Amino acid sequence: MLVRVRSKDGNFRFEFAPSADIADLVSKILEIAQDADPNALTISNQPRGNEVLVSTLKGRSLESLGIKHGDLLFVGYSPKPAQSASTSQPDPQQALAAAGDGAAKRPWELAREDPVDTYWRSRDGKIPRGRDSRFCKHGANAMCDYCMPLEPYDPAYHTEHSIKHLSYHAYICKLAPTGSAATTSSATLPPLELLNYKVKTPCPTGHPSWPKGICTACQPSAITLQSQPFRMVDHLEIASPDIIQRFLEAWRRTGLQRFGWLLGHYEPYNDVPMGVKAVVEAIHEPPQEGEVDGLSLGLPWEDEPRIKELAKHASTPLGIVGYIFTDLVPEPEDRTKTQYRRHPQSFYLSCLEAIFAAHVQLQNPTPSKSSTTGFFGSRMVTAILTGTEGGGIDVAAYQVSEQACAMVEADMIEASVDPGIVRVKEEDRSEDSARYIPDVFFRYKNEYGLEVKKTAKPAFPVEYLMVNVSHGFPQDPKPLFQSAKLIENRPGLEDQSTGRLVKDLASIRAPDLLPGEGMTQQRRELAAWLSDWHLVSFLGTTQLVSQEDMKTFLRAASSPKLLEDPSALDSVITTESWQTLMTFTREMGPARPSSSAPTLGGPSAMNEEIPAEYYEQIAREQAESASAGDGGAAPQTGIRICPHCTFENTHGGTDCEICGLPLQ
Numbered sequence: 063m064l065v066r067v068r069s070k071d072g073n074f075r076f077e078f079a080p081s082a083d084i085a086d087l088v089s090k091i092l093e094i095a096q097d098a099d100p101n102a103l104t105i106s107n108q109p110r111g112n113e114v115l116v117s118t119l120k121g122r123s124l125e126s127l128g129i130k131h132g133d134l135l136f137v138g139y140s141p142k143p144a145q146s147a148s149t150s151q152p153d154p155q156q157a158l159a160a161a162g163d164g165a166a167k168r169p170w171e172l173a174r175e176d177p178v179d180t181y182w183r184s185r186d187g188k189i190p191r192g193r194d195s196r197f198c199k200h201g202a203n204a205m206c207d208y209c210m211p212l213e214p215y216d217p218a219y220h221t222e223h224s225i226k227h228l229s230y231h232a233y234i235c236k237l238a239p240t241g242s243a244a245t246t247s248s249a250t251l252p253p254l255e256l257l258n259y260k261v262k263t264p265c266p267t268g269h270p271s272w273p274k275g276i277c278t279a280c281q282p283s284a285i286t287l288q289s290q291p292f293r294m295v296d297h298l299e300i301a302s303p304d305i306i307q308r309f310l311e312a313w314r315r316t317g318l319q320r321f322g323w324l325l326g327h328y329e330p331y332n333d334v335p336m337g338v339k340a341v342v343e344a345i346h347e348p349p350q351e352g353e354v355d356g357l358s359l360g361l362p363w364e365d366e367p368r369i370k371e372l373a374k375h376a377s378t379p380l381g382i383v384g385y386i387f388t389d390l391v392p393e394p395e396d397r398t399k400t401q402y403r404r405h406p407q408s409f410y411l412s413c414l415e416a417i418f419a420a421h422v423q424l425q426n427p428t429p430s431k432s433s434t435t436g437f438f439g440s441r442m443v444t445a446i447l448t449g450t451e452g453g454g455i456d457v458a459a460y461q462v463s464e465q466a467c468a469m470v471e472a473d474m475i476e477a478s479v480d481p482g483i484v485r486v487k488e489e490d491r492s493e494d495s496a497r498y499i500p501d502v503f504f505r506y507k508n509e510y511g512l513e514v515k516k517t518a519k520p521a522f523p524v525e526y527l528m529v530n531v532s533h534g535f536p537q538d539p540k541p542l543f544q545s546a547k548l549i550e551n552r553p554g555l556e557d558q559s560t561g562r563l564v565k566d567l568a569s570i571r572a573p574d575l576l577p578g579e580g581m582t583q584q585r586r587e588l589a590a591w592l593s594d595w596h597l598v599s600f601l602g603t604t605q606l607v608s609q610e611d612m613k614t615f616l617r618a619a620s621s622p623k624l625l626e627d628p629s630a631l632d633s634v635i636t637t638e639s640w641q642t643l644m645t646f647t648r649e650m651g652p653a654r655p656s657s658s659a660p661t662l663g664g665p666s667a668m669n670e671e672i673p674a675e676y677y678e679q680i681a682r683e684q685a686e687s688a689s690a691g692d693g694g695a696a697p698q699t700g701i702r703i704c705p706h707c708t709f710e711n712t713h714g715g716t717d718c719e720i721c722g723l724p725l726q
């Protein structure tokens with residue numbers, strides 16, 4: 063077969079057998095490029111982008127790579143280092159082996175995708191259709207154009223069901239259809255490529271890098287902003303309305319805005335062909351300073367590695383799937399209602415929020431077997447609690463496009479005074495902060511309905527960077543966590559302390575629990591108390607629970623059968639950390655009064671500041687008083703109780719004989 067090769071040395075044609083090894087192609091390339099560095103040799107099926115190091119293709123045949131008769135390959139390389147230049151021609155196999163040693167071979171094959179990606183890759187995603195009574199004239203076991211399944215990217219189906227964006231896997235199917243001869247081999251090059259708007263350094267032609275020089279080989283192409291045809295997440299599902307209500311409680315009590323990270327997992331979303339939804343199980347609130355019109359947040363937050371590692375050990379492994387923040391302002395006339403601030407005449411996502419979302423998405427890429435780098439896009443969702451037109455509160459969910467992330471990574475855009483407008487930065491030729499800004503355009507329809515192309519400098523609408531994500535709550539909520547009482551990082555508002563922890567355990571009588579018991583009321587109360595993400599994450603900071611036992615605690619706390627199965631708590635009760643926690647509770651917790659004990663209580667009820675002989679004296683006097691009167695009944699007239707030590711005083715007077723405080 064004939065293979066065409068284009069490089070900076072010119073255009074060439076070579077004859078190969080389909081089963082020829084990639085080393086044969088490398089040998090021909092090294093013949094026409096005498097100064098090529100084998101370690102930097104790349105091939106691509108596009109003039110720019112999608113380059114793959116030949117070192118990652120060692121041992122592959124041209125046919126297995128999808129190279130067919132007449133294909134045009136684009137070759138790039140860097141010159142050899144001066145000290146390694148040699149007059150002898152390197153052996154192609156040795157060049158491939160030398161370049162491949164120590165390098166990640168085929169990184170897209172090493173990507174560890176999410177289980178939801180594995181699920182969709184095992185299915186074709188076709189949309190089934192029933193028999194059409196008007197046009198289908200065939201038998202029950204036959205199929206025609208009117209009833210055959212549709213592809214997951216079928217435009218008519220998406221228009222009919224008002225689906226604005228393709229799902230991530232439907233988009234991959236559109237780029238690389240399963241029926242294509244070039245993609246039937248598992249060795250096909252991945253169809254996705256990350257956008258890059260940076261100047262390529264060093265330039266393949268060898269001239270000094272920007273800002274000293276630039277050419278068409280290293281400068282980025284002009285950018286035309288357009289709506290992204292796909293989205294990485296199609297739906298945001300909050301596992302329970304209580305999660306949002308508990309998060310909103312901080313704003314309701316203080317009027318200050320609040321931020322939280324969304325902890326959850328990904329599942330298939332069947333309302334969209336090959337769709338993916340993010341299911342939120344908890345909101346973890348990092349340290350922050352809330353204000354009436356905004357908030358201050360530190361990134362990265364100190365506890366992030368611990369929280370991410372702990373969340374992996376839930377019964378359903380969890381991760382950070384996005385973040386949520388409030389933008390709520392009460393109406394001046396009626397403070398029970400909120401202002402309607404985000405609408406078509408204002409903005410939906412401000413320019414500052416869009417740039418922040420791009421930063422977060424860049425820091426959390428999605429592993430992908432369909433990208434040459436092993437990563438593509440991000441599934442981090444931006445959720446906003448904002449006022450509705452009727453004065454209520456609702457959730458709005460968004461992502462920003464891959465173009466937005468690439469522009470932020472290239473330091474091309476910045477926020478403006480107008481929240482609905484994004485500014486394009488000026489070009490910078492200084493050595494320390496060199497910035498090249500290519501031409502940026504966007505399209506819109508004018509008042510005559512005609513599509514117009516306009517330059518985006520110096521500013522353009524933020525809507526060109528947004529991707530809408532639907533949201534909602536399940537009809538039958540089954541959250542992993544049943545409680546949310548001890549929420550973190552709310553100083554002065556809620557008490558997340560060891561003292562409250564011990565008090566709750568003592569009130570449940572947790573130290574009395576034994577493994578193997580049935581589902582008693584006491585066990586049910588403990589199960590409901592333990593099923594709390596905020597509580598379990600706080601236990602990890604008390605130094606009372608070991609790191610290994612923390613995994614056991616979280617698995618039990620997130621178990622779907624925790625409130626039904628009596629044995630679900632046994633894994634927690636039998637750990638050493640639980641015994642340590644119970645010992646701490648017995649020593650530090652409040653004593654339980656006994657019905658048979660005298661009013662004074664035992665030694666555990668004594669005030670340590672009062673000598674023991676005083677307790678004995680008062681006990682004798684109360685015993686004598688109880689035996690006096692008709693029928694041995696103690697006279698109740700004149701009994702007064704001290705509010706400090708709770709002892710009864712039957713001898714009159716206005717002050718306590720023990721502590722001297724006024725009697726009630």
